[in-house]
Structures are given as structure tokens and as C-alpha cells.
Amino acid sequence: MIEIKNLHKSFGEEKILKGIDFVFETGKTNLIIGQSGSGKSVLLKCMLGLFTPEQGTIEYDGDAYSSFNEEQKRDLRTKVGMLFQGGALFDSMTVEENVMFPLRMFTKTKKKDLKDRVHEVLERVNLNDTGQKYPAEISGGMQKRVAIARAIVNRPKYLFCDEPNSGLDPHTATVIDNLIHDLTVEYDITTVVITHDMNSLLEIGENIAFLKDGVLAWKGDKTQIFKTEDETVTDFVYSSDLFKKVRVAQQRGI
Template sequence: MIELRDIKKGFGDKEILKGVSATMESGKVNLIIGSSGSGKTVMMKCIVGLMTVNSGTILYNDQDFTAMDEHEKKTIRQEIGMLFQGSALFDSMTVEQNVMFPLDMFGKGSYKEKKKRVMECLDRVNLKDAAKRFPAEISGGMKKRVGIARAIVLNPKYLFCDEPNSGLDPQTSLLIDKLIKELTLEYTITTVINTHDMNTVMESGDHIIYMYEGYKQWEGSNEEIIFAKDEKLNDFIFASEFLRDAKEMRQMEMFRDKNWRDRLQGGKPEK
């Protein structure tokens, strides 16, 4: 679990994060969404320690990350997997060598043990046959899957993804979303995704944080977002007439689901 308590971050006179508090649970896909300039990218960078907050607290399983020295932070970072927007693969290394890289940097054991772990991860993302190929020889979707394999090779407790569907076609995006969600559940990872992709929001968003001008404007699940009354959120998520129609159709589908109706009538406060 990752917990943010009243974190603030600014540059000079410009305040970017204005007292954000949130909890991101393990075994769930936690999304950070918002328009450009909303503070979502800065928030993710603060969570992983690429930026230092001006005030507030970031907790990893009740350990105060903001109060740690560099050695202690390194221990936490070894439990973090990163999937970068552009995959960030090494062009001069094969797929297998790219996935092996974190094991060479932080892992222990023999080469044989490392190789076995690499092939397990490549098999999990259905890329075992591409192990000897170079990044230039594979598609964008395959590169993303290599990035995922590299991100999970150290068995991380936390997985951070920056725009995992950027530059991908809709069908490949669905496959990447499905894979990330499956891995999150399978390994009980705390997954945090920074995204603009509305399909990711609607299909994978177990927990969603909507940022607006540095504030946490709304928080809830992909089911709750369908019935949310927050005007700024709805203007952002359901901006087009097509998406507004899709929202109404999803509402009708959910009302036909007795389990959802029972939960809705159970007095859960609306976000």
C-alpha cells in the first residue's frame, strides 16, 4: 500500500501539488488522470522519489519514504518496477538482455538462475520466442510487453506505468491493459498508472484519482465514475457526444445488474 498525506510540491512561486492525500492499495490498478498541467506527472515523480516534496508524507507500507536517507530509499526502489512511456529499451541489447538488466544491477544468483527468471517473465508476456531479437526488430506493442517483463523481473511490490498505451493501436492497448491488470492481481502488486487513455479508465480503473489544477478533484472506481456528479470530471472524461452516449448506455447496463443495484442502494456515499 502507498499512502500520500497532504503532499505539496512547487517550483519557485508556482505551486503544482496543493495538499494531495490518497491511498493506493495492493492488488489494484490505481490510475492518476487529469489534463496537461493538472499535476499528475509531478505527483508520480514525487511518489517514486524522482522529485522531493516540499511538505507532506509519502508512505510505503507505513514506512515514511520522505524521511528516508538515500540508502533506505534504494531499498524501497528495489521493490519498484517501472514501465516507461517509450518503453526505454536499450537498442544495442536483445530482448533477453533488456529484461536481464535489472537482475544484473540488483539481483543475486547465478547467470543460469537469472536466465531462468528472464524466460519466465518473457513467457508470461508471450514473448519467449522473441528473446534473441533486438528492439528494432519488434513492434511497438511487443516493446511494451518487453518493458512489462523487465518491470516485473525483480518481483516488485509496486509497479509504476507512465502512459503505457501511448502510441499503440486500440486493440494492442486493450491487450496491454489486460496484461497489466492480470499481473497486478496475480502478484498482488500496487500498480499506479499515469494515463490519458479512457479505455484504461473504464476497463482497468479499480481506483481512480482525478487531478485538477494541483488538487485531487475526485476519487473513486471505474464503476463509480459512471454515476459521478462532479462537473469538472465529467467534462474531462465524457467530453464528446459519443462518450456521453456511451456513459448513458453503461449506466443502463449497470442498473440491470442486480448486484450493482444492491450495492448502490446500500448507502455508499456518492463521490
């Protein structure tokens, strides 16, 4: 569980996060949604320790990040898996080497055991025969799955995903969403997903934080978000024509 209390972050005079409180629950896919510039990425970077907040705390399973010494911070980072928007796979390494990378860096496991674990994880994300390929030789969806495999290979306690569906077709996006959800349940981890994708809300929105102008404007789950009458949320959720039509149909009882 990750608990955020009264989190503030500014860049110069500009206040980005203005006192956010939220609990990201373990075993659930926690979604952060909001328009561009609402503070989602800054919140994520604060949680990852890449930005230091001016005020407020971030607690990982009850322990405040700000109270950690350098060794504890490093230790925490070994328990974090991160899926970047573009995958952030290392171009110079094969798929297998990419997935093996966190294990090589932080464990003293024998190479054979490392390979076994890598194959196990690649099989879990349905990428059995791509181990020897380079990232440039596989599709965007496959790259995302490799990035997920790399993020979970170390059996993390916390998984962060920054717009995992960006640039993917709807079918592949659903595959990625379901994979993230299934892994969250299977590994019993705390997963935090930043997304703009309304399909992701429908698919995996078990605990949703809606940010607007640096404040938590709404929280709930996927069933609640499509029923809420809160205009700040509906303006965002029903901004696409498709969802507008769905809403009209819902209101007409179709």
C-alpha cells in the same frame, strides 16, 4: 500500499501539487487521471523519489520515504518496477538482456538462473521467441510488453506505469491494460497507472484519483466514475464524442 498525505510540490512560484491525499491500494490497479498539466507526472515523480516535495509525506507500507536514509532509498528502488511511456528499453541490448538487466544489477544469481527467470517472465507476457531481438526490431506493443517484463522481473512490490497505452492501437492497448491488471493481482503488488485513456478506466480502473489543477478533484472506481454527476469529472470523462454518445444513451436508458 502507498499513502500520500498533504503533498505539495512547486517549481519556483508555480504550485503544481496543492495538498494531495490519496491511498494507492495493494492488489489493485490504481489510476491517476487528469488533463495535461494537472500534476499527474509530477505526483508520479515525487512517488518515485525523482522530485522532493516541499510538504507532505509519501508512505510505502507505512514507512515515510522522507525518513529513509540513502541505503533505504536504494533498497526501495529495487522493489519498484517502472513502465515508461515510450518503454525506455535500452537500444543497445537485446530483449533478453533488457529484461535481465535489473537482475544482473541487483542480484548475485547464476547466469543460468537469471536466464530461466527471464524466459519465465517473457513467457508470462507472451513473448517467447523475441529474446534475441533488439527493441528496434519489434513492434510498439511488443516493446511495451518487454518493458513490463523488465519492470516485474525483480518481483517488485510497487509498479508504476506512465501512460502505458500511448501510441498503441485499441486492441493492443486492451492487451496491455489486462496484462497490467493480471500481474497486479498475480504478484499482489501496488500498481499506479497514469493514463488519459478512457478505455483503461473501463478496463482496469479499480481505484481512481482524478487530479485537476494540482488538487485531488475526485476519487472512486470505474463504476462510480461513469455515474457521478460531478461536472469536473464528467467534463473530462465525456470529452470524447464516443463517450458523450454513450452517456446520452445511458441517460435515455438505451
